Amino acid sequence: MTTDGGKSQSVVEAKGLGLTFKTADGDVVALSDVNLEIKRGEFVSFIGPSGCGKTTFLRVIADLEQPTSGSITVNGTSPADARLNRSYGYVFQAPALFPWRSIENNVALPLEIMGYGDADRRARIKKALELVNLEGFEKKFPWQLSGGMQQRASIARALAFDADLLLMDEPFGALDEIVRDHLNSELLKLWAATQKTIAFVTHSIPEAVYLSTKIVVMSPRPGRVTDIIESTLPAERPLEIRETPEFLAIAHRVRDGLRAGHSYEE
Amino acid sequence: MTTASESLCMSFARLTMRNVVKPTGSLVPILIVVAALIVVWYVAAVLMNWQGMSDFYQRTDVTGVSFNQQLNDVLNAEKPLLPAPHQIVGEFWKTTVEQAVTSKRSLVYHGWITLSATLLGFAMGTVFGIGLAAFIVHNQAMDRSLMPWIIASQTIPILAIAPMVIVVLNAVGISGLIPKALISTYLSFFPVVVGMVKGFRSPESIQLDLMRTYNAARFQVFTKLRWPIALPYLFTSMKVGVAASLVGAIVGELPAGTSNGIGARLLAGSYYGQTIQIWSALLAAALLAGALIALVGLAERLTNQRLGARA
Numbered sequence: 001m002t003t004d005g006g007k008s009q010s011v012v013e014a015k016g017l018g019l020t021f022k023t024a025d026g027d028v029v030a031l032s033d034v035n036l037e038i039k040r041g042e043f044v045s046f047i048g049p050s051g052c053g054k055t056t057f058l059r060v061i062a063d064l065e066q067p068t069s070g071s072i073t074v075n076g077t078s079p080a081d082a083r084l085n086r087s088y089g090y091v092f093q094a095p096a097l098f099p100w101r102s103i104e105n106n107v108a109l110p111l112e113i114m115g116y117g118d119a120d121r122r123a124r125i126k127k128a129l130e131l132v133n134l135e136g137f138e139k140k141f142p143w144q145l146s147g148g149m150q151q152r153a154s155i156a157r158a159l160a161f162d163a164d165l166l167l168m169d170e171p172f173g174a175l176d177e178i179v180r181d182h183l184n185s186e187l188l189k190l191w192a193a194t195q196k197t198i199a200f201v202t203h204s205i206p207e208a209v210y211l212s213t214k215i216v217v218m219s220p221r222p223g224r225v226t227d228i229i230e231s232t233l234p235a236e237r238p239l240e241i242r243e244t245p246e247f248l249a250i251a252h253r254v255r256d257g258l259r260a261g262h263s264y265e266e
Numbered sequence: 267m268t269t270a271s272e273s274l275c276m277s278f279a280r281l282t283m284r285n286v287v288k289p290t291g292s293l294v295p296i297l298i299v300v301a302a303l304i305v306v307w308y309v310a311a312v313l314m315n316w317q318g319m320s321d322f323y324q325r326t327d328v329t330g331v332s333f334n335q336q337l338n339d340v341l342n343a344e345k346p347l348l349p350a351p352h353q354i355v356g357e358f359w360k361t362t363v364e365q366a367v368t369s370k371r372s373l374v375y376h377g378w379i380t381l382s383a384t385l386l387g388f389a390m391g392t393v394f395g396i397g398l399a400a401f402i403v404h405n406q407a408m409d410r411s412l413m414p415w416i417i418a419s420q421t422i423p424i425l426a427i428a429p430m431v432i433v434v435l436n437a438v439g440i441s442g443l444i445p446k447a448l449i450s451t452y453l454s455f456f457p458v459v460v461g462m463v464k465g466f467r468s469p470e471s472i473q474l475d476l477m478r479t480y481n482a483a484r485f486q487v488f489t490k491l492r493w494p495i496a497l498p499y500l501f502t503s504m505k506v507g508v509a510a511s512l513v514g515a516i517v518g519e520l521p522a523g524t525s526n527g528i529g530a531r532l533l534a535g536s537y538y539g540q541t542i543q544i545w546s547a548l549l550a551a552a553l554l555a556g557a558l559i560a561l562v563g564l565a566e567r568l569t570n571q572r573l574g575a576r577a
Contacts, residue, residue, distance in 0.1 A: 064478060086481055090475075094472055096472045098490075098491070098494070100494045100574060113480045114480065
């Protein structure tokens with residue numbers, strides 16, 4: 001399924017990647033000449049205003065959109081093969097839990113589809129729900145949970161099967177600041193515990209800086225990468241780190257990158 | 267801000283809630299409406315039959331009938347234009363409770379004949395409708411080529427189709443239950459097809475994308491997403507379908523030349539001007555339809571409970 005290798009092995013590698021949507025109003029360039037590498041174990045955030053192609057890029061990795069130019073590999077194969085190999089878990093903007101399934105059965109969904117055995121399935125559900133701190137909510141239905149808990153359940157669902165790559169598309173975008181802070185620090189712990197590679201789309205600068213080892217700043221029309229920032233923050237990140245000068249310096253650079261991209265607009 | 271899936275949860279619950287929440291305190295208004303209808307019925311019965319009774323007195327040279335006497339006669343006439351409620355209930359009672367179930371005079375007997383055709387036809391119609399809808403949803407060409415025929419099939423009056431079905435099947439030696447059930451099927455598959463095509467197409471793109479990331483097979487998408495999300499549509503369709511099935515079975519009995527079934531009862535009643543018999547057969551049909559819809563509603567409620575709808 002996934003190839004073994006050293007820390008530096010690239011999980012995603014895009015070269016000159018472009019994607020143009022054909023619409024009735026003419027062509028829309030969603031991505032233009034994106035060159036990017038995501039290495040094993042990295043936490044990469046994509047940040048930019050809406051229309052900058054960050055979600056599109058994530059969807060290209062997931063084989064939910066097809067690029068129109070350039071090349072991209074996921075785990076050394078094409079995105080289509082990576083999807084067929086079930087080598088990534090995708091967390092959508094909305095929890096997308098099935099309302100007729102209890103939380104444990106929602107987490108079981110990918111396991112059922114991928115044909116995991118019954119005992120294995122139960123063990124994995126337990127472990128995944130523990131990872132997102134949802135023990136005790138197994139029998140609840142989605143509507144009985146808060147928005148933040150629903151999104152955690154959807155993360156558990158993406159963690160339940162063996163995929164080293166986690167693609168997250170603004171998973172906390174619809175949540176309030178307090179819940180989001182909490183989930184961000186939970187996510188960091190989870191990342192440390194699971195050693196997964198995470199690609200994370202966001203439009204929040206503090207969120208991107210707090211979470212990432214690498215921040216990809218993007219700008220719209222055409223969607224492109226304007227800056228790639230390697231974070232100098234330590235691996236251990238308490239929430240208070242967000243008031244340190246180092247954190248603010250990175251946030252400043254992100255903001256600069258975003259502003260540079262915006263000058264095209266008018 | 268509600269997310270797409272939250273609103274989906276809600277709309278799912280809303281679809282299913284309708285039959286879960288029991289209305290409380292609505293008994294009084296319901297009874298008032300029923301009472302009002304009965305009053306209107308009695309007034310209508312008196313008005314419609316009064317002249318007929320006067321004519322009857324004249325023909326039989328009866329004179330000097332008091333108002334109260336005529337009112338009494340009108341409300342207990344043997345073949346009134348419009349029977350009064352108590353006459354219908356009386357006849358209904360006589361032909362259900364006071365008759366052996368096996369008797370040809372028993373409405374229970376006739377009701378069962380019609381019900382068996384209804385149930386068989388409804389079952390076939392529902393299965394056929396679901397199958398057709400699944401086929402249409404998975405095949406664009408089928409959507410374009412089948413749907414117009416399906417809709418066209420329902421524009422033909424069932425009264426025109428029914429005798430042909432009966433005659434053709436009779437010619438090949440099939441009579442009795444099957445032809446009637448087929449007419450029920452013809453009527454009941456339609457709401458199921460239309461409802462289930464809509465239901466099978468109701469998953470949101472985010473849910474379909476999710477299944478795609480799992481590399482789920484079409485069959486898995488169907489069983490794990492399209493089918494459960496379509497269930498509320500199924501029950502709504504089935505409620506329409508089961509009532510249509512009953513109509514189909516009754517209509518099927520009219521040209522069949524049979525003397526069994528609610529339809530035959532209606533036909534015989536109209537031959538001999540037995541209005542009370544017609545109305546009590548109608549009452550039986552209405553009660554049957556109500557019971558069938560209630561049964562579908564019960565199945566819906568049980569399913570919803572299992573699928574975690576808000577109580």
